[in-house]
Amino acid sequence: MTELGINGTCTTIDPALEQPQVEGLTKIFPKEWFEKIKFVKATSQDAAKQLEIPDNSVELVYIDGDHRQEAVQHDWDWLKDKFSKYLIFDDYHFPTKQHKDMEISSVVDQITGYELECLIMDRRIYFDDRRYTDDQIDYGQVIVTNKNLDLISELCDW
Numbered sequence: 001m002t003e004l005g006i007n008g009t010c011t012t013i014d015p016a017l018e019q020p021q022v023e024g025l026t027k028i029f030p031k032e033w034f035e036k037i038k039f040v041k042a043t044s045q046d047a048a049k050q051l052e053i054p055d056n057s058v059e060l061v062y063i064d065g066d067h068r069q070e071a072v073q074h075d076w077d078w079l080k081d082k083f084s085k086y087l088i089f090d091d092y093h094f095p096t097k098q099h100k101d102m103e104i105s106s107v108v109d110q111i112t113g114y115e116l117e118c119l120i121m122d123r124r125i126y127f128d129d130r131r132y133t134d135d136q137i138d139y140g141q142v143i144v145t146n147k148n149l150d151l152i153s154e155l156c157d158w
Contacts, residue, residue, distance in 0.1 A: 002030065009037070009038060011038040011040060011051070012038070012039055015041065015046075017039055017040075017041040018041075044066070044075050044078065048078045053079075053082045055081045055082060056084040057082060057084065058079075058084065059083070059084055059085045059086070060083065060087075060088070061083045063075050064091065067091055067101055069103035069107060072103060072104050072106070072108075076107050084146055085146055086145055086146070088143050088144070089107075089142045089144070090141050091141075092104045092105055092142045093138065093139045094138040096138045097139050104142075113147050114145060114146065114147050115144070115145040115147075117142070118141070118143075120134055120137050121140060121141060
């Protein structure tokens with residue numbers, strides 16, 4: 001955003017966030033980046049009580065939090081009306097992949113009225129030491145496109 005002159009902000013929510021981590025990042029990345037980032041140390045359930053987010057006011061939401069069904073359902077219920085363009089769920093597991101407390105699919109598979117697309121990205125941008133083929137990877141990220149994206153685009157002249 002800084003390099004492109006985009007007047008935007010980023011809010012990151014993490015219950016394990018520690019100030020030394022943030023300070024370490026400020027030594028690596030440009031100072032200007034941190035002027036656009038709001039760090040919230042909280043669970044998403046607690047953040048939902050703290051943050052006032054108007055409907056359709058966030059262009060992109062990226063969810064990579066508590067993977068249990070109840071928490072994922074909370075995140076979806078809280079944010080489904082807040083995003084104007086895209087919401088991404090990380091760690092979506094296909095029915096063939098069983099992993100304890102990885103229950104993203106139980107929520108995502110019930111979403112209707114949106115366009116959903118699963119992207120298999122794991123180890124695709126660098127050398128895959130496991131040598132898996134695309135057909136062998138049974139998890140990915142799901143991009144949910146706002147059902148009103150075309151209408152919003154027309155109204156906002158994007």
